Amino acid sequence: MSTPVKRLTTSAMIASFADPGQPTTSAPFGHALAELAARDSRIVGLTADLGKYTDMHVFAQAHPDRYFQMGMAEQLLFGAAAGMAEVGLVPFASTYSVFAARRAYDFLCLDIAEPNLNVNIVGGLPGLTTGYGPSHQATEDIAxxxxMPNLTIVDPCDSVDIEQAVPQLAASEGPTYLRLLRGKVPTVLDEYDYRFELGKAAVLRGGNDVVFVSSGLMTMRALQAADELAAHKVDVAVVHAPTIKPFDSATVLHEIAGDRLVVTLENHTVVGGLFETVASAAVRAGVSGPIVPVALPDEFLAAGALPTLHDRYGLATDRVVERVLSELG
Structure with missing residues (x-):
């Protein structure tokens, strides 16, 4: 009798990437924004018919008089947010990353970024965090x-990053783009004496053989892979770079200088994201040596169960470990 094949399943649309039994925090963005608004009357929240799916509904329940449902019209969403910022409010506007990047780019660029307004764009389902296929997978949003001049880009790892980033984004001059992790978000960085600081990278652990430079949910995978590689007697350092732009070149370059294998890890296409940001900084600084990317391929991805897709496209922890061992030979 053959052994049944274990099938990896998850909700295709709003899927959690948390491991079974892993500590999580529910709707960290929504709660952080509601708490900030309780202290700052300038904070307003807008969404394009996606309040429930970007955790903006938490803010809406706490501050209904400062919540604006703009309907399925991202251009209107960004235009209205720009107008609110012009009169001194601090808007957070949420939609899916694909709609922000592909559908409303011109409005963000000319209505918000060019006048350098304090508008905070919150993009749900970044990278490969949904199984719904290319129409919803924002694999190229950072690219x-x-x-775009003036735009700050943040790719948080977990609930700690998100909770601490929200007030800093509100206080930052100019527009920001947050790659939102929503729902039950893993809580990882609380174990590493870490605090989010806008524009800064952080060394989470040291290591003599390999340096991981990671962002977003891939920092969680980097830390897991580092633990697993220790069993293979491979000592791995992990540098978390949650702010993609402006990029903390000084911290990252200090860590990747030397003869250790350098690996970048990102939940984004290999084109135009963290890998190319690190590689560009290294070339400009004259830091030599190969940099190995762990990233999504330059193609439209398949639909399906999220764990299966992460395994197929190399984002799963086991695939990261295999990649590093193959590079080390």
Missing amino acids: IFRG
């Missing part, structure tokens, strides 16, 4: 946004 689209990196060239």
